[in-house]
Amino acid sequence: MSDVATAAPLNPASATPENIVEVRNISKFYGSVHALDKINLSFPKGQMTTLLGPSGCGKTTLLKIIAGLLEPSDGEVLINGKVVNGPGPERAFVFQDFALLPWATVLRNVAFGMELAKVPKAEREDKARHYINEVGLSGFEDKYPHELSGGMRQRVGLARAMVVKADVLLMDEPFSAVDEQNRRKFQEDLLHLLAAENKTVIFVTHSIEEAVYVSDQIVLLSPRPGQIHSIIRPEISRDTSPDDIRRDKKYLDAVENIWTDLRKYLD
Amino acid sequence: MRLFGFQIPPVFSLLFWIALWEIAGQYELAFILPPFSDVVSELFILIQRADFQDAAMLTFRAFVIGMAISIVLGIFIGFAMGSSRMANSVLGMWVNIFASAPLSSLVPILMLLFGLGQTTIIVTVVLFSTWIIALDTYAGVNHISPSMSEMGRSFGATRRQLLTKVLFWAALPEILAGVRMGLIRAVKGIVIGQLLVSVVALGRLFRTFSDNFQFEQFWALTIILFIFALTFSSAIGWLENKVEYYANTRG
Ligand SMILES: Nc1ncnc2c1ncn2[C@@H]1O[C@H](COP(=O)(O)OP(=O)(O)OP(=O)(O)O)[C@@H](O)[C@H]1O
Ligand SMILES: [Mg+2]
Numbered sequence: 001m002s003d004v005a006t007a008a009p010l011n012p013a014s015a016t017p018e019n020i021v022e023v024r025n026i027s028k029f030y031g032s033v034h035a036l037d038k039i040n041l042s043f044p045k046g047q048m049t050t051l052l053g054p055s056g057c058g059k060t061t062l063l064k065i066i067a068g069l070l071e072p073s074d075g076e077v078l079i080n081g082k083v084v085n086g087p088g089p090e091r092a093f094v095f096q097d098f099a100l101l102p103w104a105t106v107l108r109n110v111a112f113g114m115e116l117a118k119v120p121k122a123e124r125e126d127k128a129r130h131y132i133n134e135v136g137l138s139g140f141e142d143k144y145p146h147e148l149s150g151g152m153r154q155r156v157g158l159a160r161a162m163v164v165k166a167d168v169l170l171m172d173e174p175f176s177a178v179d180e181q182n183r184r185k186f187q188e189d190l191l192h193l194l195a196a197e198n199k200t201v202i203f204v205t206h207s208i209e210e211a212v213y214v215s216d217q218i219v220l221l222s223p224r225p226g227q228i229h230s231i232i233r234p235e236i237s238r239d240t241s242p243d244d245i246r247r248d249k250k251y252l253d254a255v256e257n258i259w260t261d262l263r264k265y266l267d
Numbered sequence: 268m269r270l271f272g273f274q275i276p277p278v279f280s281l282l283f284w285i286a287l288w289e290i291a292g293q294y295e296l297a298f299i300l301p302p303f304s305d306v307v308s309e310l311f312i313l314i315q316r317a318d319f320q321d322a323a324m325l326t327f328r329a330f331v332i333g334m335a336i337s338i339v340l341g342i343f344i345g346f347a348m349g350s351s352r353m354a355n356s357v358l359g360m361w362v363n364i365f366a367s368a369p370l371s372s373l374v375p376i377l378m379l380l381f382g383l384g385q386t387t388i389i390v391t392v393v394l395f396s397t398w399i400i401a402l403d404t405y406a407g408v409n410h411i412s413p414s415m416s417e418m419g420r421s422f423g424a425t426r427r428q429l430l431t432k433v434l435f436w437a438a439l440p441e442i443l444a445g446v447r448m449g450l451i452r453a454v455k456g457i458v459i460g461q462l463l464v465s466v467v468a469l470g471r472l473f474r475t476f477s478d479n480f481q482f483e484q485f486w487a488l489t490i491i492l493f494i495f496a497l498t499f500s501s502a503i504g505w506l507e508n509k510v511e512y513y514a515n516t517r518g
Pocket of ligand 1 (some may be wrong): 030033035054056057058059060061062071224
């Protein structure tokens with residue numbers, strides 16, 4: 001099914017959208033390790049922003065600070081214009097290692113956020129079933145995580161984050177434990193799903209191709225201490241099929257430019 | 268060894284030793300060792316005696332109360348050690364000392380402190396089993412991937428929810444292993460303690476039997492205690508198996 005991915009563009013041609021997340025002057029030290037240095041970033045509402053950079057440059061650190069899971073050493077995070085100091089219902093996290101409850105079924109895992117919020121069981125399971133279906137896992141509601149493949153487990157993690165209706169999705173290398181073929185399918189499904197929901201996504205990845213394929217905005221970070229090297233907007237039209245996108249000149253140029261930028265950090 | 272396609276070595280070796288015991292008993296090789304068949308028939312008489320039933324009830328109740336206390340206490344200490352560096356440095360050394368110290372010698376002192384009633388049994392059980400439960404719980408808590416609690420926090424879990432809905436279950440395989448070890452230690456503590464003290468409950472029966480050279484009864488009582496300990500520990504072993512599948516799949 002390739003028509004799944006001929007999704008509407010995530011960046012409608014509207015004028016400058018408001019910024020739902022703003023990062024102001026964030027620095028982070030782990031003891032004497034200087035991980036992030038004065039990061040200033042804006043994340044437009046309804047768009048997908050990717051954090052890309054060499055290993056250890058602070059991508060995960062920045063994402064967890066935005067999630068409220070880590071305290072910055074300096075600076076602040078604003079959500080909808082308000083400073084936040086901790087996790088909140090406007091943000092949901094998708095974990096690199098899935099972080100599913102191994103003793104709970106797919107259904108309970110997906111509904112877990114609502115279970116914590118004390119939503120009545122029937123109501124939360126209803127909603128969970130809807131998203132289990134959306135991520136393509138219907139029929140697996142009563143399975144346990146260890147009965148699923150890596151790709152399926154991450155679909156559970158995605159459904160769990162979607163179902164709590166947070167405006168902002170934070171994803172730390174969500175596809176890194178998924179094999180190449182399933183990864184492409186998953187990327188396409190993700191774009192399709194997000195287009196229908198008008199989510200703002202902040203996405204960490206190591207893969208330049210993945211970043212260009214899924215993003216409206218790519219933030220390139222330089223090595224430690226992490227600083228913003230550049231911000232790239234690929235401006236790729238997503239009206240065509242996934243294969244056409246991957247042959248698009250803009251797509252190929254963007255991949256090439258980012259590669260040229262990143263390769264100098266490898267020496 | 269296989270017989271008719273069944274794997275039966277544990278049963279077989281048990282039968283072997285029982286046969287050896289029976290033969291030794293029949294030939295009166297050692298006067299403390301009456302024939303196994305006599306012990307078994309004595310066992311059935313014993314479990315119908317009122318004084319045995321009273322003593323067994325008393326010991327059993329004290330044992331269950333003691334285990335309940337050490338499970339709660341051990342899990343609490345283990346979680347405290349696992350979640351606070353300070354608690355770990357304050358408690359860790361003592362827990363380790365108590366978990367490996369030869370505690371049997373303390374039982375007579377406990378008797379002096381707590382008298383000859385149920386309290387002594389309860390304290391003995393707590394003293395023998397709490398520390399290993401605490402150590403295993405601590406190992407379990409340390410084993411939890413940091414992303415587990417981050418997941419809980421990011422979906423808005425309160426501290427209490429994080430403990431009761433995520434961390435406790437994530438550490439459960441290790442906690443159960445600790446409870447089983449604690450239980451075995453507690454039974455040992457009770458048996459040794461009661462033999463040393465021999466005034467409380469079953470211990471008094473033990474002393475009566477051995478003083479009067481009633482070795483059939485003595486061995487019958489020992490076998491009952493063993494069966495009791497084995498039943499308990501395999502019940503927990505069964506629970507452990509049920510949760511094991513997720514112990515291996517934790518991310
Ligand atoms: N808890 C910690 N204590 C000390 N140093 C840390 C800690 N977490 C991260 N660091 C250091 O901070 C820097 C940034 O780490 P971070 O995990 O954010 O990088 P990353 O860009 O996500 O790397 P990767 O691409 O490998 O996932 C690294 O040098 C790392 O060693
Ligand atoms: Mg990372």
